[in-house]
């Protein structure tokens with residue numbers, strides 16, 4: 173049986189024709205790419221991809237299937253998913269379904285069999301573009317028109333579409349698989365939860381609270397819309413600001429909340445959380461040409477001189493020229509020298525643009541959770 177056709181149309185008029193993968197339908201979004209060779213399940217369930225159509229640069233995706241454990245949220249969030257080739261055979265003892273079945277079950281419209289190198293080269297030279305992925309409308313002109321008219325990411329609040337509506341206590345543990353492959357983490361595991369952290373959830377990847385809990389934090393998750401008063405009423409020892417989708421600048425409520433928390437409680441932010449902390453301190457953010465997405469992004473910790481290989485997924489970054497006097501750069505992306513981490517010079521607050529929780533990706537940056545713990549411990553009386 174031949175698979176049905178699907179098409180990707182870009183706003184610049186390019187149309188790619190391939191095979192339909194996953195769900196039937198039509199989606200629009202910002203088309204971007206990820207250079208990870210593995211980790212597609214974690215990527216598909218990362219809420220930060222809301223509003224995006226993602227293409228994987230690695231040539232074959234899906235060979236180890238999908239399992240019930242490697243979820244970074246309860247479901248998928250991206251609009252569309254593109255691969256050069258989707259493995260026809262799935263082989264892994266943890267696998268419970270194929271990638272195609274998982275995409276169908278989660279309503280993700282996919283595309284395979286296109287020249288992903290050509291697509292990525294176009295995105296690298298022109299920058300991320302708006303696009304439409306469809307297996308129901310196959311008319312090129314109509315698809316290009318829809319791509320041009322689609323909303324795009326800039327100026328939109330996508331956090332409200334993915335954040336939880338109510339707070340909850342976090343209970344899930346860090347996977348034994350992580351500790352098995354990571355002796356340092358295993359040695360530092362604590363069972364006693366002697367710190368209370370409120371995590372503001374803007375679309376948080378679950379491996380973050382799993383890590384916080386593993387290092388002795390009782391985590392209370394609160395919706396990203398919570399006010400400073402609501403956070404402080406929980407009487408936490410510290411506050412964590414999560415990753416999340418879209419443009420950080422329209423998120424005026426969370427920025428106000430963070431201003432109200434600065435100096436009251438120690439703060440640690442990851443990705444969107446880093447952008448929001450920087451905005452709350454008076455910095456600006458800007459849209460990167462094609463973003464940083466992958467599990468192999470080199471970052472320099474300028475405080476130690478060490479280079480770490482990191483997992484990243486962001487399309488915006490903090491503008492170094494706009495940094496207020498109260499912030500200093502602690503980390504830099506070595507591919508383009510952009511700001512990858514900041515800390516407050518006088519208050520207990522720091523953040524990174526990348527993902528120390530990995531999932532998927534290397535564990536080089538896990539030390540940041542320990543740095544957070546040390547900052548809070550130093551402040552506890």
Ligand SMILES: NC(=O)CC[C@H](N)C(=O)O
Pocket residue numbers: 220414415416417418419420442443444445485486487488489
């Ligand atoms: N992973 C994230 O938190 C992404 C942050 C923000 N949405 C960006 O694209 O830059």
